[in-house]
Amino acid sequence: MERRTFLKNTGLLSGGLLIGNKLSALQPAGEPIKIAVIGCGDRGTGIMNILNGMPEQFRITALCDVLDFRLTAAQKLVKTGTVKTYIDYKKLLDDKEVDAVIVAVPLYLHYPVAADVIRSGRHLYLEKTMTYTIDQALDLVTLMHGRNEQVLQVGHQYRYSPLYYRVKEMIHKGYLGKVTQVDCRWDRNGNWRRPVPNPALERAINWRMYREYSGGLVAELLSHQIDFINWAFDTHPQEFFATGGIDVFKDGRETYDNVQLMLRYPDPGLIGNFGAMCGNAHDGYLFKIKGTLGTVSLLTDQGMFYPEKKFLSEKGTVDGVTGATRIVWNKEGGTPILPEATKDGTCYAFNDFYQKIKRRELPDSNVFTGARTAISVHLANQALYSQKVCSWDSSYKIG
Amino acid sequence: MEVLQQPYPEFLTLPAPMKNNWLPGIVVLVLLCCAFGKQPSLRLFEIKGYAQGTTYSIVYYAPDSLVSQQQTDSLLQRFDKSVSLYLPQSLICRFNRSQKGIRVDDVFRVLVSRALQISHATGGLVDPTVKPLVDAWGFGVFKSDHEPGKEEVKNLLRQVGANKIRLEGDFLYKTVPGVQLDLNGIAQGYSVDLLADLLERHHIHDYLIELGGELRIKGHKPGNEPFRVGIEGISGDDLDPAPMRQVIEPGDGAITTSGNYRKHHEAGGKQVSHLMDPLTGYPVQNEMISVTVYARDAITADGYDNGFMAMGLQRSLAFLAKRKDMGAYMVYRRPDGRIADTVSTFFKGYQHKTE
Numbered sequence: 001m002e003r004r005t006f007l008k009n010t011g012l013l014s015g016g017l018l019i020g021n022k023l024s025a026l027q028p029a030g031e032p033i034k035i036a037v038i039g040c041g042d043r044g045t046g047i048m049n050i051l052n053g054m055p056e057q058f059r060i061t062a063l064c065d066v067l068d069f070r071l072t073a074a075q076k077l078v079k080t081g082t083v084k085t086y087i088d089y090k091k092l093l094d095d096k097e098v099d100a101v102i103v104a105v106p107l108y109l110h111y112p113v114a115a116d117v118i119r120s121g122r123h124l125y126l127e128k129t130m131t132y133t134i135d136q137a138l139d140l141v142t143l144m145h146g147r148n149e150q151v152l153q154v155g156h157q158y159r160y161s162p163l164y165y166r167v168k169e170m171i172h173k174g175y176l177g178k179v180t181q182v183d184c185r186w187d188r189n190g191n192w193r194r195p196v197p198n199p200a201l202e203r204a205i206n207w208r209m210y211r212e213y214s215g216g217l218v219a220e221l222l223s224h225q226i227d228f229i230n231w232a233f234d235t236h237p238q239e240f241f242a243t244g245g246i247d248v249f250k251d252g253r254e255t256y257d258n259v260q261l262m263l264r265y266p267d268p269g270l271i272g273n274f275g276a277m278c279g280n281a282h283d284g285y286l287f288k289i290k291g292t293l294g295t296v297s298l299l300t301d302q303g304m305f306y307p308e309k310k311f312l313s314e315k316g317t318v319d320g321v322t323g324a325t326r327i328v329w330n331k332e333g334g335t336p337i338l339p340e341a342t343k344d345g346t347c348y349a350f351n352d353f354y355q356k357i358k359r360r361e362l363p364d365s366n367v368f369t370g371a372r373t374a375i376s377v378h379l380a381n382q383a384l385y386s387q388k389v390c391s392w393d394s395s396y397k398i399g
Numbered sequence: 400m401e402v403l404q405q406p407y408p409e410f411l412t413l414p415a416p417m418k419n420n421w422l423p424g425i426v427v428l429v430l431l432c433c434a435f436g437k438q439p440s441l442r443l444f445e446i447k448g449y450a451q452g453t454t455y456s457i458v459y460y461a462p463d464s465l466v467s468q469q470q471t472d473s474l475l476q477r478f479d480k481s482v483s484l485y486l487p488q489s490l491i492c493r494f495n496r497s498q499k500g501i502r503v504d505d506v507f508r509v510l511v512s513r514a515l516q517i518s519h520a521t522g523g524l525v526d527p528t529v530k531p532l533v534d535a536w537g538f539g540v541f542k543s544d545h546e547p548g549k550e551e552v553k554n555l556l557r558q559v560g561a562n563k564i565r566l567e568g569d570f571l572y573k574t575v576p577g578v579q580l581d582l583n584g585i586a587q588g589y590s591v592d593l594l595a596d597l598l599e600r601h602h603i604h605d606y607l608i609e610l611g612g613e614l615r616i617k618g619h620k621p622g623n624e625p626f627r628v629g630i631e632g633i634s635g636d637d638l639d640p641a642p643m644r645q646v647i648e649p650g651d652g653a654i655t656t657s658g659n660y661r662k663h664h665e666a667g668g669k670q671v672s673h674l675m676d677p678l679t680g681y682p683v684q685n686e687m688i689s690v691t692v693y694a695r696d697a698i699t700a701d702g703y704d705n706g707f708m709a710m711g712l713q714r715s716l717a718f719l720a721k722r723k724d725m726g727a728y729m730v731y732r733r734p735d736g737r738i739a740d741t742v743s744t745f746f747k748g749y750q751h752k753t754e
Binding site: 325 | 451453456458587607609611612613614616620626627628629630631638639643646654655656657658659660661662689691
């Protein structure tokens, strides 16, 4: 077990997060946290919409974006009093009315902005993937060293939903038996581009298309599932095999629109298959964890457990079973993991960010797990673009 | 879903009669023909399907596939058109929306009249008019988002009560416009009875039918083996089911279970049961965890099981002491928090075990 990445799990499993579909029982106390958003694109404004529903926990006090039309649009979203706007994030960091900062900028900027936020003493919610390079990830780990009063949470929000906590617990309790494969997809049938009002802004807005700024589909989408597997099994891949290309949209993009990863996790004896593409949407989001006793099949907000067929028929020596009526969702013998669909993962993630700030505790998605996932993503991309098998280097010191 | 077929075990295969020793061989053959001659080639048929938001399974022994899944599925679909709260055009939903009531079909009529009898017999602890309470406490088709307050419960109780509906022929009247029915506590059992009737009409006399944990049993397995029924463990965790609490051999009749271990939710730090006490308007809160009832038919067993949950342990045992046609196995929480179980005198097929 990697020591520091595994802290604080027990409290969450037994605490309020898992009971039903409700958020934890901790009542907001005192003033809401004054929070700023650096990067008001899709993700930044998406988070703002969530925060508008949490006025007792957060008050948005400052916004920053280099594109003025985005800043103006974001300003209109703020429902909790007045808000200051900045073009230069460094000026925002001089603002005394800021306790915590959300960084939702393009991936290549994560590190410089995050490092400045940390040095400014603010709590930080840093969008995934944590950093663009391996060295940057290790640097943030070093930078956070000794800053026990400061909370850094990495935005792998899906794993904050009670559903994903429950699945982690199921894996640990052995409900799935010995897990040897995971299948993950995140597919779409579309070019994954954002509209550009002015051709000069193409690279600023569609930064995901350019390797200088982005880790492409692996960093922006598959990182969530890679992160969950790392976290749930407390491990990381050792070997990275990958293939891909620009196969659907030959529109000047540099990041691949068709990727497939095979990751080898020797410690748990696990193979991870991760794929994403822009040319078929049938599977959409797919996440299957396959063990000797059963399969977990997950969407972002709901999941099913399918016991292996041979165990379904092994009722033992009885011909029938009487019991309180069991609700099933389909004919294939699947059982819903939670009775109802969960909310957007971002709600749970920010609820926990609030609590961790109030209690000065290490979040579950922290700088250590964030670094582990960022390194995994980077090595996967290295394998993808270099057409070589890459390996985790034992010199990466995270924990 | 398919009908599975398995050859019946080959108990009719006889050793070849020995020379000069015909007579005993013939005697054995004749005896076997007497024992099994009525149905010389019974085979096992299995139907597995999906209905009422849960699964059902039928196992029967017959010379041929006399009843198909198409028949059972269509029976259950017709059943839903009468009394499913999930189908907006079902008779029950139309009744609930009506001002004065509606004309009902046979299924509905049988269910209501039986529910009214049982309501009377249990002193109102089960009540078909409980729906407004079920909805208010968040267990209905459309989830309420708040816990009802004292006033709200008081107001809701004005629409609850067996005396607020009246069956005249095939017309079911409301005496108060807000009255709404929820027959979920009894309907599942009756649907199992209807499946049993279907099998009987096709001259099937050895079967076990299970729908949502409610069972009807008749006859035997090959070799005169009784059907064995497991009483589910109460972990309520379908992802990691607890071992069976008991295995019983009830013989002909019905077995149903009502329990609060699977369906409940949390409010204000405590567990809220999906079972309502129609007299108080509040969810049932007592020592009971689950009740497994034996009766001749499943409409009776299912009709009473919620009532025993509401009565609690002592009242249920006293009630059952007078009934030779019904028995119950009950799991409850003792005052010290430990889980215990007990069984009434006439619970069939139960082997008393020492712990």
